[in-house]
Structures are given as C-alpha cells and as structure tokens.
Amino acid sequence: MAGLQHPFQCLRYVNRQSAGQSDILIATAGRNLYSYDASSGQRLDLWPQPVDANVEDKSSDAAPASESQAPPEKRRKLSSTSEEQKGAKSESKPKDSNKEASNSWTNIPLVTVAHGKYVVIMTSEDKCVRVLSLDNEGKLQQLSARTMPKKLSALTLTPDENNILTGDKFGDVYTFPLIPSGEYVKVQAPAKSYEPSATNLTVHTKRNLESLEQQMRQAALSKTNQAERVVLNFEHQLIIGHVSLLTELISVTRPADNRVGKRNYILTADRDEHIRVSRGVPQAHVIEQFCFGHTSFVSSLSVPSFEPKVLISGGGDNYLLVWDWLENQILQKVQLPGSEGETTVRGIWDVSLAPTADNAEPVKAIFVALEGCVPITIDNIYNPPNIKSRSSQLLCYALESDNTITHQHTLQLSGNVLELVGIDSRGSILVAVDTLRQSDSTSAWKSSSQPPLESFRLSSGKWIPAEDSMVIKINSEGTTSLPTTIEQKEEKELNDSMYNLGNLRKRGDYDE
Secondary structure, three states: OOOOOOOOEEEEOOOHHHHOOOOOEEEEEEEEEEEEEEEOOOOEEEEOOOOOOHHHHHHHHHOOOOHOOOOOHHHOOOOOOHHHHHHHHHHHHHHHHHHHOOOOOOOOEEEEOOOOOOOEEEEOOOOEEEEEEEEOOOOEEEEEEOOOOOOOOEEEEEEOOOOOEEEEEEEEEEEEEEOOOOOOOOOOOOOOOOOOOOOOOOOOOOOHHHHHHHHHHHHHHHHHHHOOOOOOOOOEEEEOOOOEEEEEEEEEEOOOOOOOOOOOEEEEEEOOOOEEEOOOOOOOEEEEEEOOOOOOOEEEEEEEOEEEEEEEEEOOEEEEEEEOOOOOOEEEEOOOOOOOEEEEEEEEEEEOOOOOOOOOOOOOEEEEEEEEEEEEOOOOOOOOOOEEEEOOEEEEEEEOOOEEEEEEEEEEEOOOOEEEEEEEEOEEEEEOOOOOOOOEEEEOOOOOOOOOOEEEEOOOOEEEEEEOOHHHHHHHOOOEEOOOOOOHHHHHHHHHHHHHHHOOOOHHHHHH
8 A cells, every 4th residue: 555645634725815915725634734825836834744753763662561552542642621721832832732743633624714814623533623823924833722522523613703613523512712812710610519418327227228328429429520520721602502413513694684684693413404593602592493304414514605595405315405594494405316325415515716717707606525335234234345436426516596506517536525625716626535545435445546636627617627737736745645554443543534424324223
C-alpha cells in the first residue's frame, strides 16, 4: 500500500475579495488542516506543523515499557477540561500547540469559517472545539481550545458568525462565543447529598436493614458521580435537547414575509427521523414545529442560500424531501437512483456562482452525494461483502420557480465523493474524492493514491471536467502520507471515520 495519502475530508472556500485580500481554500486531511491560495493553489500553511522526528523518538524511548506495548489508541493522552483551560494562555505558542496536537486526534471531521478570518474545527478523539486565526497570508494560529462533554456530530455558526453552535451524539445543542470574553467561572449550586432518614437504631427487620444498606451505597455512589462530573469551565449555554443522536444542525435567517418578520432559526435532525425547527438564540427553547416525513434517520439538511424558504433533506430512506419548512409542508418527494442494498444521502450542497464568460446568468445548483451499504444479515455479519454503491456519482439538481427540484444530470467521478465546495472566483466546483478506497466501495483499498481533488465547470447547461491550474498545483503537492503497512485495526478505524452513516440505521428485524 505504498504511496497512499489521506483524502481531503472537509473543504471551505473563504471569499475575501471585499477586503482586498486573496481568496483562501481551507481543507482537512487526516489530522492536519491546510490553507491554500484559491487563485494559484499554493499551500500557505499546514497546521499543526510536523514535530521533529528526533523529539518523537526520544519521547517514545522514555515511555514505560507497558505503555509502549499498548494499542495506539490507549497511548493517546487527552487533556482534561481543567488542563485545557490552564493551557489556554500558552496555546498561542506554535511549539507548545504542535506538541499537544501530536497525540490528540487522528482526523478533523467538522470545519467552519467565521468572518473570513477565523477557522473553527472539531478534533475527534479529544472532543475539542478549536478556534484558529487566519491572517492575511493564510497562516493559521490556534487561539482557543474548548473541550465538550460528548463527542460532536455537528458544528455551525449563528447567522452573525459571533457564536458557535455544536450538536453532540447525545442530542444536545450548545452555544458559546466564537472568541471567549475574559475569565469565566461557572457558578454551581452546592449539591445536596442524599442521606437516608432511617438508621441502624431505627430499623430492626432483616429486609429493612438490607434496604437501608442499599440506600447507603446509592448515596455514596451519588457523591462519587457528583465529584467526577465534567464541568465546562468556559462560557456556554445548553439551548436544545433531542432524545436521539443528533445528526445535522444548521442555522438559518428567514426573510420577512406576510406571515412573520425576519427571524433566525435553528434546524436540527436526528436518528429518529425528526427534523426540528426551533427559533434562534436566545429563543431556541421555542419549537416552531417538527417536520415529519422521513421513515429512516435524517443525515443531511440544506437550505439553499438563493432560496432560504426551501429545505432539502435526505437520509437513509432512498429519497429526498423538499419542504416549505416554516409552513411544515412537503413540496416534493424525489426518489433517488436505485441501487442494490441500502442507500444513504451523504451530503447535500447548494452552489451559487456569479456569472462568468461561459455563463451569462448566475449559476444556482444543488448537488447530492450518496453512500451505499448492504443490509446486515446472519449470512454476512461475520463476513461482510465488498460494499458496492453509487458513492462515486454526484447528482445535480436545479431548483425550479415553484420550489421543486429537477434532476439535470449525474457526474461520474474517479472516486467516492467526500466533500464539495463552490469556488465563486473561478466559476467552478471542487470535489474531494476518496484516495484510499476503490471507486463505489467503502472497504476495498487501492494499491496507490489518486489525485484528491477534481474540478468541474458549467458549460452549455452541463457540468464538465475542467483543467484548473489551482487544482493541479494542490494535487501535485498531495497530503500527508499513510504508513507503508497498515494493520487491519487501523484500516477499520480509517474506514469508520469516513463511512459511518450506515451505523445510524436501525436493525429492527435483526434485533428481533
């Protein structure tokens, strides 16, 4: 498996022309964050910077023998909440930040950009939300790191981009400032410990004595749990709670109409087929309605920037739903192309591009990527087959005047679709493809890597591959390389980090 490289997992385009600066492309691959010049493709920065191999060798030699023999994931030392807060002042030093980063995570699955000068990321294993500055030259510098109580599954910003919204796998949505304001001390009411009213002097029967002993053990356990409970030592607010795993979170500003004025909303989706419409902060406790229509989990939500009254949702039930989400009305049910086994919507992206020489009108398009899997049965649970799907295809739709969508055509890519972003300054889209797995497979690996990015441009109403000097430059430099030999366990972890939507599917028939 020589020559394999991490694929790009997230792409974000930072349009900074209004400030007279060069546009930036932000990308993640493996445990690294990259910044590129969006005009030339030149790499501007890599975060965290590689740590000197000699330093790593010395640190590994100094480790106890028992630690050096442990599995890799057990050797990772994750900072506690208090340690993160104590180290917040020293995080501005690149050397210290890089040293901490070397053992903290293996991938960066969630990224967003605020005000064109801040990059917000979620690092996986340590459940940490990190804010980095993006200067005029595209250099990245960590400003803060805040550890959440549970692993995050969604990350976005409020419409004013001053606050971060996070959703975790226990269904909770938190909000906290993009830039922490001074020292924050959480005021906690003293916990009232439980003490049984009865004592050994007032209880005489054997059954009552056993009951009293059980109550005493429970009281001691409650004290222990209270002491071990994680306290978030930064300004935050819990604003929304689901009773199921939260899968998607978006923040939307709905323009004024004859029904309501301009207002912010938060849309959340979960594993239990629910789409919840809540008001924005500070009224997130107000639920406008639930949009019911899916029969399986909802994995992706998109409100097109060019039509904020429309919501497009998809998940594990082989179709898309188009909503007038504030009226709780399904406008259209779009059947997805059939395939063997089960199909999941991996992502829905809306792209709005300014007119170019090839297209006199603004480009408005919606793209959908799928992730396929086969049902789990007694026959294949121990010997899973090579999963085939339409993962390397990209479905292109157009939004009509009546707010329904029409399938235009399907793009065939060289690898599975992972991420998509529109590059307004170039009138094109960039698609990140899987450089590790065989096309249309989520388990079969390639013998060598392919270019991680592909570019398409609209011509005569169809998206066609485009030769782009920026993409050629980025592909030529590549990303971080994987080890020459990968153990089966590490290979499974890499597969699960990118193709995990199938785990959301409920196996009712199998459970029975």
